[in-house]
Amino acid sequence: MVLSRRRRLGGTESFRAGRQGFEPTRREVLAGGAGAGALLALPVMTSSLPGSRSAGAAGTASSSSSSHPWYAFLYGTPELSPYPGGSVMASKSPASASASPTTPFQFASKLATAPVLSPDQSTVALVTVAAASAGPRVTLTLVSKATAAVSKQGSLTLTGVPADASILATPVFAPGTKTVALVLAITIPATAGTLRKADAHTAAIITAPATIWKSHHALAYFDSSSGAFTGPFDLADEPSLALTTAAANGTDVFVWTTPEPQAADYDKARPRPAPLSSVSAFPLGSGRPRFSAPSLAPWPGGEPVVTLASGDVARLVYGRELQVCSAQTGDITTRALAPLSVARPKPSAVTMQARPDGTLFITKPGIGIAIVVDPASSFRVTSRVGFPVPLAPGSAPWSKAVLSSSGEVLYVTGGASSGGVSAYRMDTGALTASYVPGGRQYTGLHVLPDGDVLAVSPAHPRLTFFSPALSPLGTADTSLQIAAVF
């Protein structure tokens, strides 16, 4: 984009790759969207394993047991062409320091979205979308982290939605209930003649079918006791942007949506600001909002969001500010988080997690900070730990600083020069343990419910398990390039 003067942006290398003169079909473009998701392996269907436990209703299983083993679900991309997205492998933690970790096994492929972990960390929700004659079929599967067994599964057919629609499905656990809301973004293509534009390198005119995509949203509700869906309820909000942010408390699901700006409504000579998003509260089980209220910028788009103990919902925006949405009215209160307001040229990973005691655990590894804030005390920062900035603080996985189940120990990936993993006391910030195996760089961490720590690396072997005191328990490998751990 150019300001009043006209010159092409410089400072970059040109590049070409792949074949010329071949246009993928719309269905090829959508491969991995509607059409082909599958759960591949469900190897532990009973509670017969040592240390296994009933999955129970969604989000209700114990998360504090010290029994072994537990499963980590690895999400990412297989390192084999054609590199389909949305694969999941399951990895079992070692049963003891003397036991070797087992080889992870493939669990699911071509998920419609990344897995979602229940607020109590006991259950993982997986969504797949498959083509069917009556319309895309959305399947929600709840899997126990204790057993890797399916606790409940249900499907929903989006009747009347064309097969080439793009379906984005986001599960939202409603804490303290058996309900999992499913926020669906349905994006439907329409042909719009022929596109003609200059090739970026040769300036030759290339042609292709032009497509216009229009999105709207729908809500459905999954009962984790019966396995039945209610809905879908069409929110009749076309044209909207497909991206949403959503969270739920025990009575409502809150959904942020944004109207898609339509060029026809704008005039270059009469400038107007970007449209505002809105937040709507839907009583669980309903497609009719209890209220809809304008929200503050930014548009919803992957920012961390949690439900507070009060039932209000907090978004962490710009990596440094909390926007707290009243569950009663939709009014939004902004809270600046001073320790996070440190400018850096590149955005950092940011994470936010609601703790069982009602506090919020927030990390920003790009500035080497982890904090705990107390919403019940005007969002006061109750503890703060500084640590060396990791090698790639914005890379996947974003979980570069994680908290032990007790909340007493902070585990972080090592600094850019040292690598390894370190542990700090969350109350004092004191370094208590480090594991630095020759500068090996880990890119993400995950605390299992039994307290063990899983560190992932882009280099083989990709998985290293540690005891809570950071004693190595063993390594395991996977062909999956890991983007997140659940």
Added chain:
Amino acid sequence: MAGYDTAGEIQNTYVSAHNEFGANPNFWVRYFAPSPAADLFENDPTSECIGAWDSGGPYVGCISAPSQSRLSGTAAEGLADAQTFAAAIQSAYHAVTSLLLPTNNQLWCWLDQEYSTTLSLSYWDAWANYIANYNFASLGTYPLYPALYCTPESPYPNCTTIANATGLDIPAAVWSAE
């Protein structure tokens, strides 16, 4: 002097950047939605444009840095992220009268792929195709071009996935972090 790539607002960055580097930038690269950890250009594009003009580098490149795990996701996620990115750029364009497209009608739109993040072909194809196919401001000239910022020495498979891209999905440019 090359450009400044900043997650902060231009008007709040250029003085300190000038003090650090001792020169005016030729251009800026700024973040647009979905970039959940950055200040976003489209939130106050007028002030950003004034800041860019005053800095002596009145050109703005557009980059989006989604949550990195999404880049390992599906076509639906890639399409949704591209849809928001294109809408954010168009919103900024419509908010500032003097904000214009390049004279060659090619605006490279960067996807930020960080070190150790792997890009799935499903995500890239859908993302790139939406950007290339976006009828920006109803001009009918399709001026947006997909481009990739990445770290080529990052562990395999990294960004090698784009070698499988075809047609409109081929990146107009790759910007190396090194």
